[in-house]
Amino acid sequence: MACKKTRIAKRIHVWSRRASSRARLSDQPWCDEVFPEPQEAAASADLVVICSPVDFIVQLYKEIKPALKPHALVTDVGSTKSVICRQANSGGADQEHFIGAHPMAGSEKTGMDFADEDLFLNNPCIVTPLENSDDSAIHRVVQFWKSLGAVTFVRTPEDHDEIVAHISHLPHLIASSLCQFLDKKPGHWEQLSSSGLRDTTRVAAGDPTMWKAIIETNQEEIKRALSQYQDELQRIHSALTNGNMLEIISILEKGKQFRDRLS
């Protein structure tokens, strides 16, 4: 939808795993053609965007690779990057085909009903080439995401994974664990909650299977971030035990400083 709106593609070819989704896609004004096999959809493309869950991206890339045109480029939207980018480029000589990307956009909702042609507008998109990726290929992928309105950043896949472990995956696990903790409490408690709890936990409504795959492909970085965050909570626990309100207000103030910058 964003490609059609911004007119950056002459034709948009689409493949989707489920026949029911392909049937619905055929009726979409932004779809020029829908194919029953991924290789067919990718065959005449200059640029391919793989938008599957993270644990299918490399497999899909390997499937379409033999069908790609010589200078075709492939990018993706996966939330983790090291495993994907390293495995996708493990073939050797043809590594200029795949330049990973992670547009930081979307919500806890999934599926075509929540599609939004302005999804990428003014949102960050991290492009993650390898050390030996082709400069012009990197440039083309960056330009693609810029054309959709994204604010692009270039990072190594490893830097990407460390950063999003902190700013996306850890916050997700914090929200999920808070929800499953409160799920054990009496049912009438949740009736008393308000917008604060709803906002704090919104991301926990995300698809568990999709998020399990994200966590699985970024386990080490998430574990490191989580350990450090656990130390921070322990500092609060100690401050409460000791009645150290100076420590508490310092945490609240530093937290507010950071949050005010995000707005």
Add this chain to the structure above:
Amino acid sequence: MACKKTRIAKRIHVWSRRASSRARLSDQPWCDEVFPEPQEAAASADLVVICSPVDFIVQLYKEIKPALKPHALVTDVGSTKSVICRQANSGGADQEHFIGAHPMAGSEKTGMDFADEDLFLNNPCIVTPLENSDDSAIHRVVQFWKSLGAVTFVRTPEDHDEIVAHISHLPHLIASSLCQFLDKKPGHWEQLSSSGLRDTTRVAAGDPTMWKAIIETNQEEIKRALSQYQDELQRIHSALTNGNMLEIISILEKGKQFRDRLS
């Protein structure tokens, strides 16, 4: 504003600590009269609502008490209740005067510029009488909050404090500690964040002084809730260490179940 809109008061008398606020209040169409002293504002009232930070509520109540009419009622909007309700009613004979309340509404923003006449509409309000509170007084306070559109619940101050420690104060501390943790990381990281992190941490932009007072008056319950939540995070940490993805997906699924019910 909500009282004026719902026409539940014949006259609305207001006091505010700061002279500059009192001057602005005089121009508000919903204010019938502004007084320089709290006793004067409360003197002719049938119902008084104390809306100060939690650590000033009891003090204000004790100040206005000698000026109150015999059957005048006092309620409040404090986020913690045990300390306030027990101390307010420690005088003995005249305990029918004070029935605490906690409307679960508002945002991280404070001050008159963010006032909203529909703030209480369809939001929970917990009314917290003591064991020996007068039934008709409880009824009047409940009716007051219902008239403003709130969904009312009656709980003991101690039950209230346990519940909100879990559904409001713990989520706040989690958000604040996540923000102050991320505040230590390289500044360019936060540029890559998106709506997920913004929503998860919104409450951390709240006023630190106000929240320090809330935490200080509910330390024990918050500490208990935090301890249990720390155990939940440790379960996630162990699951990541052991590569136990079944445990991770179970947490994500239970978290989603709870969150879907909140919507």
